[in-house]
Amino acid sequence: MEVSLIRHGQTLWNCQSRFQGQLDSPLTEEGIKQAKSVKKIISRKSYDHVYSSSLGRTIATANIAMNPIMGITLLDDFREINLGQWQGRTVGEVQKLYASEYEAFHNTPREYKAVNGEGFSEVWSRVSYCLDNIKRINGYKKILIFTHGMVLKVIYTMIKYGNINYIWDAPSFDSASLTVLNWTKHPSISLENRIAY
Template sequence: MTTTIGLIRHGSTLWNKEARIQGHTDNPLDDEGLKQAAEIAERLSGEEWELVYSSDMLRARQTAEVIAARLGFTVAGLVPGIREMSGGLLEGTNEQERVERWGKDWRTLELGLETRESGRLRGSSAIEELAERHPGRRILVVSHGAILRSALSGLVPDLDLSQLLKNTSLTRIIKSGDTWTCDLYNCVEHYGI
């Protein structure tokens, strides 16, 4: 029996365009983000999906609600374990502001960011729990770029994660027995539908 999970990064926000770290700041989608959500929803309507789950953060929930409505069902639940990783003191800042506040070596400072290890454990555990709750099903999970990449590093350790996830990209992972594989990564073929 295989369980398939489609991982979707939320649509764009104003802070995405301004290159500001969002983390736990609960920003809404912007107009482009709502359009992107409609585009991925249209694409997914031609596939066989059974459930939609979302992070409990607004930008992911809005994306998930557009997708679920197009597929003819409601969001099955909100999953705090897949909320974005905390950006600590960096939330709301862009690169220039970080350099002005903390200097060009700001990355070496302790600024309250959630660690990659914490994100890997939290995200992969949340996805494993969904797979265990719905074995053999096809589940969509709407979340965030950093936590999804961190979760994937735990579930599919050999996967090349060097490419950042695009807004409303689809990454598909499949669980067979105790093993996860990824057969689609960061796909945005629906852009412009």
């Protein structure tokens, strides 16, 4: 199954260096322009089905980028990592208030788990389980998913390295970028972080 993944457009909290996690902030004017640019990337292809994270910023991006005739299925499994008490706080605030947790986030990713949130491995479990189910139950050949930066990093890390400890070796994915993977018994990435703006 070919899986095309789009990261949402730029948001207000992206500009303020705030952790969003499973909270939301609106797309900026630039984010709206980026979402419109996604049309250029995806209009050349047809998809069996379109999915989106159930968070507002991905739904907004999908609604701008997609032909409104095509339905979009919202799935919680494609939501951003739940960062618990970090959500809504700036990077500086988190470094000050949660120093040891922040250190684990960057230095020991396998052991990291947000207080009242989740860890990277949990993100991988829910996303891979969901993709397997979509493939098994529906038999789709090509799907499109609107999702989040950390979800993309987790998928990339597990496919390329097979070990979540290498998550910071994965690239950062630009807002409204396209990444394409082949979801097979041995998944591979055929295109990464393509933008059209």
